[in-house]
Amino acid sequence: LAALGYIEVDVYVKPRVAIYSSGPEIAPQGTSLKPGQIYDINSFTLASVIGMNGGESVKRGIMEDNLDSIKRSLDDASTFDLGVFSGGSSVGVKDLFGEAIEERGEIFFHGVKTKPGKPTLFGEVKGVPVFGMPGYPTSCLNNSYVYLLPALRKMARLEPKHWVRVDVPMGESFESKGDREQFITVELREGKAYRVFKQSGDITSMTNADGFIILPVGYTKVAEGDTIQVTLLHV
Structure with a gap:
């Protein structure tokens, strides 16, 4: 200036x-x-x-x-x-x-x-x-x-946050009720995603997380090996 x-x-x-x-x-x-x-x-x-x-x-x-x-x-x-x-x-x-x-x-x-x-x-x-x-x-x-x-x-007149997202295979199978959109924290190990969410009161669910996945309403099952999109938290 x-x-x-x-x-x-x-x-x-x-x-x-x-x-x-x-x-x-x-x-x-x-x-x-x-x-x-x-x-x-x-x-x-x-x-x-x-x-x-x-x-x-x-x-x-x-x-x-x-x-x-x-x-x-x-x-x-x-x-x-x-x-x-x-x-x-x-x-x-x-x-x-x-x-x-x-x-x-x-x-x-x-x-x-x-x-x-x-x-x-x-x-x-x-x-x-x-x-x-x-x-x-x-x-x-x-x-x-x-x-x-x-x-x-x-x-604050800032641009919308640019979230970095990666597609990786799920390292485990799990089920969901599918009644609500669900945000699930995950960690990445050896190129696969694994859930780290424990319960709503456990902050380590976030401290150990590399990112999160979003399950839409009606999505009731994720199988091991399914490709899922992970939104990275620390990039």
């Missing part, structure tokens, strides 16, 4: 994204766990996704599991460019998060036909977009790639 004689240039400010965790089972790092508790994982994985895709993350702590606390957090999120909440969005009796958003703003969708990550929510509060992610760490991270990442990159 100096060689071209420019003194000033127009730039875009990174979207500021507020991150909130929720649930009495979540404890901050540096404290002792009580029976039934786990440490907060989602705020760290979400911050990583946000930072790598044009945003500036701000961790706002762990919400109490009651309506007043959620409303205060939503009001706080409305002072940012985007709010991301993990936990509290499950469709059911204790859906306080959805209730609070309906009082403060609008829900555009609540529940997606994917596995993992069914209870994902998207809405807005005072004109600010808000995501409600599942509380399970694997589900939260998976759906941050699927829903949060493209929205954030658009807000």
Whole structure:
């Protein structure tokens, strides 16, 4: 720019994204766990996704599991460019998060036909977009790639992410119910793909994964040797 004689240039400010965790089972790092508790994982994985895709993350702590606390957090999120909440969005009796958003703003969708990550929510509060992610760490991270990442990159005025995909044979056979689109994490060994997904709460499903495969609705069986397309996570 100096060689071209420019003194000033127009730039875009990174979207500021507020991150909130929720649930009495979540404890901050540096404290002792009580029976039934786990440490907060989602705020760290979400911050990583946000930072790598044009945003500036701000961790706002762990919400109490009651309506007043959620409303205060939503009001706080409305002072940012985007709010991301993990936990509290499950469709059911204790859906306080959805209730609070309906009082403060609008829900555009609540529940997606994917596995993992069914209870994902998207809405807005005072004109600010808000995501409600599942509380399970694997589900939260998976759906941050699927829903949060493209929205954030658009807000940051970045090009859509270019995912690298490779076709490889499956190294094992498995079956699926086929009732939802399914994202399955896999690792690549000796030119073949093997599942590493364990359960929605096990973050090692993602840390050991080289990529993921997508099974469409109605797809109930994959046989060993079938050619499948793997979307690579670390390229």
